[in-house]
Amino acid sequence: MMRQMDRDTQIVHAGFRKRTEPGPFLGGPQFSSTYTSPGEPADNELTYGRFHNPTWTAWEEALRILEGGEAVTFASGMAAVDAVFGTVLRPGDAVVLAADCYYTIRRMAAAWLEPIGVQVRLVPTRGNAQEAALDGAKLVWVETPTNPQLDVCDVAAIVKAARTRGVLVAVDNTTATPYLQQPLELGADFVIASDAKAITGHSDLILGHVATRDAEKINALRTWRTQHGAIPGPMEVWLAHRSLPTLPVRLGRQCDSAMRLAEALAKRSDVAAVHYPGLPSHPGHDVARRQMRAFGTIVSFDLGTRPRAETFLKSLSIVREATSFGGVHSMAERRARWAGDAISDGFIRFSVGCEATADIVDDVTQALDRAR
Numbered sequence: 001m002m003r004q005m006d007r008d009t010q011i012v013h014a015g016f017r018k019r020t021e022p023g024p025f026l027g028g029p030q031f032s033s034t035y036t037s038p039g040e041p042a043d044n045e046l047t048y049g050r051f052h053n054p055t056w057t058a059w060e061e062a063l064r065i066l067e068g069g070e071a072v073t074f075a076s077g078m079a080a081v082d083a084v085f086g087t088v089l090r091p092g093d094a095v096v097l098a099a100d101c102y103y104t105i106r107r108m109a110a111a112w113l114e115p116i117g118v119q120v121r122l123v124p125t126r127g128n129a130q131e132a133a134l135d136g137a138k139l140v141w142v143e144t145p146t147n148p149q150l151d152v153c154d155v156a157a158i159v160k161a162a163r164t165r166g167v168l169v170a171v172d173n174t175t176a177t178p179y180l181q182q183p184l185e186l187g188a189d190f191v192i193a194s195d196a197k198a199i200t201g202h203s204d205l206i207l208g209h210v211a212t213r214d215a216e217k218i219n220a221l222r223t224w225r226t227q228h229g230a231i232p233g234p235m236e237v238w239l240a241h242r243s244l245p246t247l248p249v250r251l252g253r254q255c256d257s258a259m260r261l262a263e264a265l266a267k268r269s270d271v272a273a274v275h276y277p278g279l280p281s282h283p284g285h286d287v288a289r290r291q292m293r294a295f296g297t298i299v300s301f302d303l304g305t306r307p308r309a310e311t312f313l314k315s316l317s318i319v320r321e322a323t324s325f326g327g328v329h330s331m332a333e334r335r336a337r338w339a340g341d342a343i344s345d346g347f348i349r350f351s352v353g354c355e356a357t358a359d360i361v362d363d364v365t366q367a368l369d370r371a372r
Ligand SMILES: *Cc1c(COP(=O)(O)O)cnc(C)c1O
Pocket: 076, 077, 078, 079, 102, 143, 147, 172, 174, 175, 193, 194, 195, 196, 197, 206, 207, 208
Protein backbone atom coordinates (compact mmCIF):
# COMPACT_ATOMS: atom_id res chain seq x y z
CA MET A 1 0.00 0.00 0.00
CA MET A 2 1.19 3.49 -0.77
CA ARG A 3 2.19 5.67 2.15
CA GLN A 4 -0.18 8.59 2.65
CA MET A 5 1.23 11.95 1.63
CA ASP A 6 2.76 13.89 4.52
CA ARG A 7 0.72 16.84 5.76
CA ASP A 8 3.68 19.19 5.16
CA THR A 9 3.56 18.30 1.45
CA GLN A 10 -0.20 18.86 1.32
CA ILE A 11 0.29 22.32 2.86
CA VAL A 12 3.01 23.26 0.34
CA HIS A 13 0.53 22.58 -2.48
CA ALA A 14 -2.72 23.59 -0.73
CA GLY A 15 -4.99 25.62 -3.01
CA PHE A 16 -2.34 25.97 -5.73
CA ARG A 17 -3.27 25.01 -9.28
CA LYS A 18 -2.86 21.37 -10.32
CA ARG A 19 0.44 20.33 -11.86
CA THR A 20 -1.47 19.42 -15.03
CA GLU A 21 -2.81 22.97 -15.44
CA PRO A 22 -0.61 25.27 -17.51
CA GLY A 23 0.24 28.74 -16.25
CA PRO A 24 1.45 30.05 -12.89
CA PHE A 25 1.39 27.76 -9.84
CA LEU A 26 -0.74 30.32 -8.03
CA GLY A 27 -2.86 32.65 -10.15
CA GLY A 28 -2.37 36.36 -9.42
CA PRO A 29 -4.78 38.40 -7.28
CA GLN A 30 -7.99 39.12 -9.14
CA PHE A 31 -9.07 42.75 -8.76
CA SER A 32 -12.67 43.15 -9.77
CA SER A 33 -15.65 44.91 -8.25
CA THR A 34 -17.95 43.50 -10.91
CA TYR A 35 -18.03 40.82 -13.60
CA THR A 36 -19.63 40.67 -17.02
CA SER A 37 -22.79 38.79 -16.13
CA PRO A 38 -25.66 38.94 -18.62
CA GLY A 39 -29.23 37.83 -17.92
CA GLU A 40 -30.16 35.92 -14.77
CA PRO A 41 -27.59 36.38 -11.95
CA ALA A 42 -27.87 32.68 -11.12
CA ASP A 43 -26.65 31.79 -14.64
CA ASN A 44 -23.32 33.52 -13.94
CA GLU A 45 -20.58 32.09 -11.76
CA LEU A 46 -19.32 35.56 -10.85
CA THR A 47 -21.36 38.75 -10.51
CA TYR A 48 -20.19 41.25 -7.86
CA GLY A 49 -17.01 41.59 -5.80
CA ARG A 50 -18.66 41.61 -2.37
CA PHE A 51 -20.24 38.19 -3.09
CA HIS A 52 -17.23 36.21 -4.31
CA ASN A 53 -13.73 36.42 -5.70
CA PRO A 54 -11.61 33.60 -7.23
CA THR A 55 -8.59 34.71 -5.14
CA TRP A 56 -10.66 34.08 -1.98
CA THR A 57 -11.82 30.72 -3.33
CA ALA A 58 -8.26 29.42 -3.83
CA TRP A 59 -7.23 30.59 -0.31
CA GLU A 60 -10.35 29.05 1.25
CA GLU A 61 -9.49 25.76 -0.46
CA ALA A 62 -6.05 25.93 1.18
CA LEU A 63 -7.65 26.68 4.57
CA ARG A 64 -10.03 23.72 4.07
CA ILE A 65 -7.02 21.41 3.75
CA LEU A 66 -5.38 22.93 6.84
CA GLU A 67 -8.47 22.95 9.08
CA GLY A 68 -10.30 19.83 7.89
CA GLY A 69 -13.51 21.82 7.33
CA GLU A 70 -14.99 24.47 5.04
CA ALA A 71 -13.48 27.92 5.58
CA VAL A 72 -14.66 31.49 5.03
CA THR A 73 -12.07 34.28 4.78
CA PHE A 74 -12.75 37.65 6.46
CA ALA A 75 -11.16 41.09 6.48
CA SER A 76 -9.60 40.51 9.93
CA GLY A 77 -9.57 38.14 12.87
CA MET A 78 -12.09 40.38 14.65
CA ALA A 79 -14.42 40.29 11.62
CA ALA A 80 -14.25 36.48 11.83
CA VAL A 81 -15.02 36.54 15.59
CA ASP A 82 -17.91 38.91 14.94
CA ALA A 83 -19.35 36.62 12.27
CA VAL A 84 -19.51 33.69 14.71
CA PHE A 85 -21.10 35.81 17.46
CA GLY A 86 -23.49 37.39 14.96
CA THR A 87 -24.68 34.17 13.35
CA VAL A 88 -24.98 32.18 16.62
CA LEU A 89 -26.03 34.50 19.47
CA ARG A 90 -29.45 36.10 20.01
CA PRO A 91 -30.78 38.25 22.88
CA GLY A 92 -31.40 35.98 25.88
CA ASP A 93 -28.54 33.60 24.97
CA ALA A 94 -25.49 33.08 27.17
CA VAL A 95 -21.87 32.79 25.98
CA VAL A 96 -19.09 31.33 28.15
CA LEU A 97 -16.04 33.40 27.25
CA ALA A 98 -12.48 32.62 28.33
CA ALA A 99 -11.69 35.37 30.86
CA ASP A 100 -8.12 35.47 29.53
CA CYS A 101 -8.96 35.35 25.82
CA TYR A 102 -7.77 38.03 23.38
CA TYR A 103 -8.77 41.28 25.10
CA THR A 104 -10.56 42.90 22.14
CA ILE A 105 -12.98 39.97 22.06
CA ARG A 106 -13.92 40.57 25.70
CA ARG A 107 -14.28 44.28 25.02
CA MET A 108 -16.43 43.62 21.98
CA ALA A 109 -18.67 41.30 24.01
CA ALA A 110 -19.06 43.95 26.74
CA ALA A 111 -19.69 46.77 24.27
CA TRP A 112 -22.03 45.05 21.80
CA LEU A 113 -23.35 41.73 23.16
CA GLU A 114 -24.29 42.59 26.76
CA PRO A 115 -26.29 45.71 25.79
CA ILE A 116 -28.55 43.62 23.49
CA GLY A 117 -29.24 41.07 26.24
CA VAL A 118 -26.61 38.39 25.65
CA GLN A 119 -25.23 37.11 28.95
CA VAL A 120 -21.41 36.99 28.94
CA ARG A 121 -19.89 34.56 31.47
CA LEU A 122 -16.14 35.15 31.92
CA VAL A 123 -14.34 32.01 33.11
CA PRO A 124 -10.57 31.30 33.17
CA THR A 125 -8.96 28.92 30.66
CA ARG A 126 -6.74 27.09 33.13
CA GLY A 127 -7.94 23.76 34.51
CA ASN A 128 -10.81 23.57 31.97
CA ALA A 129 -12.80 25.82 34.33
CA GLN A 130 -15.19 26.73 31.48
CA GLU A 131 -16.76 23.25 31.74
CA ALA A 132 -18.44 24.17 35.03
CA ALA A 133 -20.18 27.21 33.48
CA LEU A 134 -21.84 25.56 30.47
CA ASP A 135 -25.36 24.90 31.78
CA GLY A 136 -27.92 26.84 29.76
CA ALA A 137 -25.31 28.47 27.49
CA LYS A 138 -25.55 28.68 23.70
CA LEU A 139 -21.83 28.96 22.94
CA VAL A 140 -18.51 28.41 24.69
CA TRP A 141 -15.56 30.45 23.39
CA VAL A 142 -12.23 28.72 23.98
CA GLU A 143 -8.71 29.98 23.30
CA THR A 144 -5.68 27.70 23.70
CA PRO A 145 -2.88 28.52 24.20
CA THR A 146 -4.18 31.93 25.30
CA ASN A 147 -2.70 35.21 24.15
CA PRO A 148 -0.61 36.44 25.96
CA GLN A 149 -0.50 34.22 29.08
CA LEU A 150 -0.30 30.91 27.17
CA ASP A 151 -2.67 28.99 29.42
CA VAL A 152 -3.93 25.76 27.91
CA CYS A 153 -7.22 23.87 28.09
CA ASP A 154 -8.29 20.45 26.85
CA VAL A 155 -10.45 21.08 23.77
CA ALA A 156 -11.75 17.49 23.46
CA ALA A 157 -12.85 17.49 27.12
CA ILE A 158 -14.68 20.82 26.73
CA VAL A 159 -16.33 19.53 23.54
CA LYS A 160 -17.53 16.44 25.42
CA ALA A 161 -18.98 18.49 28.26
CA ALA A 162 -20.58 20.96 25.81
CA ARG A 163 -22.16 18.25 23.62
CA THR A 164 -24.14 16.72 26.47
CA ARG A 165 -25.54 20.20 27.26
CA GLY A 166 -26.28 21.27 23.67
CA VAL A 167 -23.66 24.03 23.77
CA LEU A 168 -21.73 24.97 20.61
CA VAL A 169 -17.92 25.17 20.85
CA ALA A 170 -15.80 27.82 19.12
CA VAL A 171 -12.00 27.74 19.39
CA ASP A 172 -9.77 30.74 18.71
CA ASN A 173 -6.78 28.92 17.24
CA THR A 174 -4.67 31.98 16.37
CA THR A 175 -1.66 31.28 18.59
CA ALA A 176 -1.40 27.61 17.58
CA THR A 177 -2.36 27.81 13.86
CA PRO A 178 -3.98 24.79 12.17
CA TYR A 179 -0.49 23.43 11.55
CA LEU A 180 0.02 22.80 15.27
CA GLN A 181 -3.56 22.14 16.40
CA GLN A 182 -6.81 21.19 14.61
CA PRO A 183 -9.84 22.00 16.78
CA LEU A 184 -12.37 20.62 14.25
CA GLU A 185 -10.64 17.22 14.53
CA LEU A 186 -11.09 17.54 18.31
CA GLY A 187 -14.84 18.04 17.81
CA ALA A 188 -15.21 21.84 17.91
CA ASP A 189 -18.07 23.37 15.91
CA PHE A 190 -16.10 26.45 14.82
CA VAL A 191 -12.44 27.35 14.57
CA ILE A 192 -11.57 31.04 14.29
CA ALA A 193 -8.21 32.66 13.64
CA SER A 194 -6.47 35.90 12.92
CA ASP A 195 -4.48 35.23 9.77
CA ALA A 196 -2.33 38.29 10.46
CA LYS A 197 -0.19 36.14 12.77
CA ALA A 198 1.88 32.95 12.38
CA ILE A 199 -0.19 31.26 9.68
CA THR A 200 0.88 33.92 7.14
CA GLY A 201 3.93 35.02 9.14
CA HIS A 202 5.29 38.03 7.25
CA SER A 203 3.78 40.93 9.26
CA ASP A 204 2.38 42.42 6.06
CA LEU A 205 -1.40 41.92 6.20
CA ILE A 206 -4.57 41.70 8.32
CA LEU A 207 -7.00 38.82 7.65
CA GLY A 208 -9.07 36.26 9.53
CA HIS A 209 -11.10 33.13 8.90
CA VAL A 210 -13.74 30.82 10.34
CA ALA A 211 -13.95 27.10 9.54
CA THR A 212 -16.66 24.54 10.34
CA ARG A 213 -17.90 21.16 9.12
CA ASP A 214 -21.56 22.18 9.19
CA ALA A 215 -23.04 23.25 5.81
CA GLU A 216 -25.76 25.41 7.39
CA LYS A 217 -23.21 27.27 9.50
CA ILE A 218 -21.00 27.87 6.45
CA ASN A 219 -23.94 29.29 4.51
CA ALA A 220 -24.82 31.59 7.41
CA LEU A 221 -21.21 32.79 7.68
CA ARG A 222 -21.01 33.50 3.93
CA THR A 223 -24.31 35.37 4.04
CA TRP A 224 -23.05 37.32 7.06
CA ARG A 225 -19.90 38.30 5.15
CA THR A 226 -21.86 39.31 2.05
CA GLN A 227 -24.43 41.34 3.96
CA HIS A 228 -22.14 42.95 6.55
CA GLY A 229 -19.38 43.53 4.03
CA ALA A 230 -16.45 42.31 6.16
CA ILE A 231 -14.68 41.16 2.99
CA PRO A 232 -10.92 40.85 2.54
CA GLY A 233 -9.04 42.59 -0.26
CA PRO A 234 -7.73 40.31 -3.03
CA MET A 235 -4.16 41.56 -2.53
CA GLU A 236 -4.10 40.56 1.15
CA VAL A 237 -5.59 37.16 0.38
CA TRP A 238 -3.08 36.53 -2.38
CA LEU A 239 -0.17 37.55 -0.10
CA ALA A 240 -1.50 35.18 2.56
CA HIS A 241 -1.67 32.30 0.10
CA ARG A 242 1.79 33.20 -1.22
CA SER A 243 3.11 32.82 2.34
CA LEU A 244 1.43 29.51 3.15
CA PRO A 245 3.76 26.91 1.56
CA THR A 246 6.54 27.90 3.98
CA LEU A 247 4.30 27.42 7.05
CA PRO A 248 5.75 24.00 8.03
CA VAL A 249 9.34 25.22 7.58
CA ARG A 250 8.72 28.51 9.40
CA LEU A 251 6.91 26.94 12.34
CA GLY A 252 9.42 24.09 12.58
CA ARG A 253 12.22 26.60 13.09
CA GLN A 254 10.19 29.01 15.25
CA CYS A 255 8.87 26.33 17.63
CA ASP A 256 12.34 24.78 18.05
CA SER A 257 13.82 28.18 18.86
CA ALA A 258 10.93 29.05 21.20
CA MET A 259 11.62 25.87 23.17
CA ARG A 260 15.32 26.70 23.42
CA LEU A 261 14.56 30.27 24.47
CA ALA A 262 12.06 29.12 27.12
CA GLU A 263 14.64 26.71 28.54
CA ALA A 264 17.29 29.45 28.66
CA LEU A 265 14.88 31.83 30.39
CA ALA A 266 13.76 29.20 32.90
CA LYS A 267 17.38 28.82 34.08
CA ARG A 268 17.72 32.50 35.00
CA SER A 269 17.05 33.62 38.55
CA ASP A 270 16.33 37.18 37.36
CA VAL A 271 13.26 36.09 35.34
CA ALA A 272 10.29 35.83 37.70
CA ALA A 273 8.17 33.46 35.58
CA VAL A 274 8.36 31.83 32.14
CA HIS A 275 5.17 30.79 30.36
CA TYR A 276 5.64 28.22 27.58
CA PRO A 277 3.50 25.08 27.18
CA GLY A 278 6.60 23.16 26.07
CA LEU A 279 8.17 23.42 29.53
CA PRO A 280 7.36 20.34 31.67
CA SER A 281 6.68 22.75 34.56
CA HIS A 282 3.84 24.45 32.62
CA PRO A 283 0.44 23.47 34.14
CA GLY A 284 -0.96 22.71 30.65
CA HIS A 285 2.07 20.78 29.39
CA ASP A 286 0.47 17.31 29.29
CA VAL A 287 -2.66 18.55 27.52
CA ALA A 288 -0.57 20.57 25.05
CA ARG A 289 1.53 17.50 24.29
CA ARG A 290 -1.62 15.58 23.44
CA GLN A 291 -3.44 18.18 21.35
CA MET A 292 -0.59 20.14 19.73
CA ARG A 293 2.10 19.10 17.29
CA ALA A 294 4.58 21.56 18.82
CA PHE A 295 4.23 24.26 21.47
CA GLY A 296 4.06 27.46 19.44
CA THR A 297 6.02 30.56 18.58
CA ILE A 298 5.32 32.74 21.64
CA VAL A 299 7.21 32.69 24.93
CA SER A 300 5.93 35.00 27.66
CA PHE A 301 7.93 35.92 30.73
CA ASP A 302 7.84 38.27 33.65
CA LEU A 303 10.53 40.79 34.55
CA GLY A 304 8.53 42.07 37.51
CA THR A 305 8.60 45.81 36.93
CA ARG A 306 7.98 48.26 34.10
CA PRO A 307 11.50 49.84 34.24
CA ARG A 308 13.18 46.43 33.95
CA ALA A 309 10.94 45.42 31.05
CA GLU A 310 11.60 48.72 29.27
CA THR A 311 15.36 48.45 29.75
CA PHE A 312 15.23 44.90 28.41
CA LEU A 313 13.32 45.96 25.28
CA LYS A 314 15.63 48.95 24.66
CA SER A 315 18.70 46.71 25.00
CA LEU A 316 17.68 44.21 22.30
CA SER A 317 19.65 44.55 19.07
CA ILE A 318 17.99 42.10 16.64
CA VAL A 319 14.56 41.69 18.16
CA ARG A 320 12.12 44.48 17.35
CA GLU A 321 9.79 46.10 19.85
CA ALA A 322 6.39 45.64 18.23
CA THR A 323 2.96 44.24 18.92
CA SER A 324 1.55 41.15 17.13
CA PHE A 325 3.33 37.79 16.81
CA GLY A 326 4.11 34.80 14.63
CA GLY A 327 6.17 36.66 12.01
CA VAL A 328 9.55 35.66 10.58
CA HIS A 329 11.15 38.58 12.47
CA SER A 330 11.40 38.16 16.24
CA MET A 331 9.49 40.80 18.19
CA ALA A 332 8.66 41.54 21.79
CA GLU A 333 6.58 43.98 23.77
CA ARG A 334 5.69 44.93 27.32
CA ARG A 335 2.19 43.63 27.12
CA ALA A 336 0.76 45.74 29.96
CA ARG A 337 1.22 48.86 27.81
CA TRP A 338 -2.16 47.73 26.45
CA ALA A 339 -4.86 47.56 29.13
CA GLY A 340 -7.08 44.50 29.46
CA ASP A 341 -5.04 41.56 30.77
CA ALA A 342 -4.40 40.50 34.38
CA ILE A 343 -0.61 40.63 34.04
CA SER A 344 2.25 42.40 35.80
CA ASP A 345 3.82 45.63 34.49
CA GLY A 346 6.96 43.66 33.65
CA PHE A 347 5.22 41.00 31.52
CA ILE A 348 6.95 40.45 28.14
CA ARG A 349 5.26 38.71 25.23
CA PHE A 350 8.04 37.46 23.00
CA SER A 351 7.36 36.23 19.47
CA VAL A 352 10.13 33.99 18.18
CA GLY A 353 11.02 34.51 14.51
CA CYS A 354 13.05 32.60 11.94
CA GLU A 355 16.48 34.00 12.80
CA ALA A 356 19.17 31.50 13.89
CA THR A 357 18.29 30.17 17.34
CA ALA A 358 21.63 31.12 18.90
CA ASP A 359 21.29 34.73 17.74
CA ILE A 360 17.85 35.05 19.34
CA VAL A 361 18.99 33.48 22.63
CA ASP A 362 22.18 35.60 22.67
CA ASP A 363 20.25 38.82 22.03
CA VAL A 364 17.79 38.06 24.83
CA THR A 365 20.60 37.04 27.19
CA GLN A 366 22.63 40.24 26.70
CA ALA A 367 19.48 42.40 27.03
CA LEU A 368 18.52 40.61 30.27
CA ASP A 369 22.03 41.13 31.62
CA ARG A 370 21.63 44.87 31.00
CA ALA A 371 18.22 44.92 32.67
CA ARG A 372 19.37 43.31 35.94
C1 LIG B 1 -4.78 39.12 16.89
C2 LIG B 1 -5.79 38.22 17.50
C3 LIG B 1 -7.16 38.34 17.20
C4 LIG B 1 -7.70 39.46 16.33
O1 LIG B 1 -7.28 39.37 15.01
P1 LIG B 1 -7.10 40.65 14.04
O2 LIG B 1 -6.66 40.03 12.75
O3 LIG B 1 -6.09 41.57 14.66
O4 LIG B 1 -8.45 41.31 13.94
C5 LIG B 1 -8.04 37.42 17.76
N1 LIG B 1 -7.60 36.44 18.59
C6 LIG B 1 -6.31 36.31 18.91
C7 LIG B 1 -5.89 35.22 19.84
C8 LIG B 1 -5.36 37.20 18.39
O5 LIG B 1 -4.07 37.06 18.73
